[in-house]
Structure formats: C-alpha cells, structure tokens
Amino acid sequence: MKQPARAANGKPAAKAKRKSREEINIEARDRKRDKKHRGHASGSRANPETKGSKNGGSGTTAKDPRIGSKKPIALGAEGQTAPAKVKKAPTKPAVEKVRLTPEEELAKLENDPRLDNLLDRLEGGETLSAEDQGWLDAALDRIDELMEQLGIAMDDEEDEQAEEDMYRLLKGN
Numbered sequence: 001m002k003q004p005a006r007a008a009n010g011k012p013a014a015k016a017k018r019k020s021r022e023e024i025n026i027e028a029r030d031r032k033r034d035k036k037h038r039g040h041a042s043g044s045r046a047n048p049e050t051k052g053s054k055n056g057g058s059g060t061t062a063k064d065p066r067i068g069s070k071k072p073i074a075l076g077a078e079g080q081t082a083p084a085k086v087k088k089a090p091t092k093p094a095v096e097k098v099r100l101t102p103e104e105e106l107a108k109l110e111n112d113p114r115l116d117n118l119l120d121r122l123e124g125g126e127t128l129s130a131e132d133q134g135w136l137d138a139a140l141d142r143i144d145e146l147m148e149q150l151g152i153a154m155d156d157e158e159d160e161q162a163e164e165d166m167y168r169l170l171k172g173n
Helices: 021-036 051-055 102-110 113-123 130-150 156-171
Strands: none
Touching (some): 102 130, 113 156
C-alpha cells in the first residue's frame, strides 16, 4: 500500500470530503442563477442607459452611444452636403382675400394716404421714382375702371380739364 502524498510543508494532505446530493444541487442552482443574469437588459440597444442617469449626475449631456461620424455625407453633387434640418414655423392657413364691392374699393382707393401723398408731391413739382410713378398710374387707372363700373361720370368739361391737369402734372410741365 502506498502512503498518502505529503504537502510541500510536510503536513499530510487533507482528505477530500464528499459532497452530499443537497449541496451539489444548491451549488448548481447558484451557478444557474448567476448564468441567467449575464449580459445586457432587454431593450438596452434601443434605449441605452447613460452613466449620468444611474449616478444621478444631471446637467451633463450624455454621449451618443452609437459609433461613427454624424457629419452629413453628400449623396448627389460633389462637395455639397445636405443642409441641416430646419424647423419651419407652423404655417397659418391661407386667408381668403375679401372681395370688396366696387363702391368699397373706390372709397378705399380715394382715401389711400399713399395716393394722396404722391399726388401732393406731383402738384408740388417733384419728380417721382419709377416705382412710385407706376403705382400711381395703376391706382388712377383702377379708379377710372371702378367709376365706369359704377356709372359715375364726371362732367365732360371737367373731365377734359382734369385729364389735362393730370397729364401736365405727370409730365412735370
């Protein structure tokens, strides 16, 4: 018969105690429980937890866990990148233009302060810019159209006199 091997320090080796079936089962359950809780929680890829939220560190922006550059890449023409998304202000629903009756439109044009101002400047002998002159001509033409629609006619003598005065004022003579 052989003698049991001695340990390095000279003491006899301890006999290995056999485990009972209950102890083996308990160890197996512990190993299984530890194995079950390995890895990431479900949904952690879609909703990553940041270190700041676990520790209660608010105020710092969390780094985006997705790898890679966030720089836009030109897909079309060379050197042009797609513009960043611009939030547009909510558009107001289109307001329908209120249709004025010819009487109301004529009254509005006759009481227009810009028209009065331009006519006063013409009477004063000033020359108008091309934009102002064009607007004035359009306004006077519209007034004539509205007066014809409404059947308002100036006296012929006064009408001719008024036209001559208007042309004289417009030409600056």
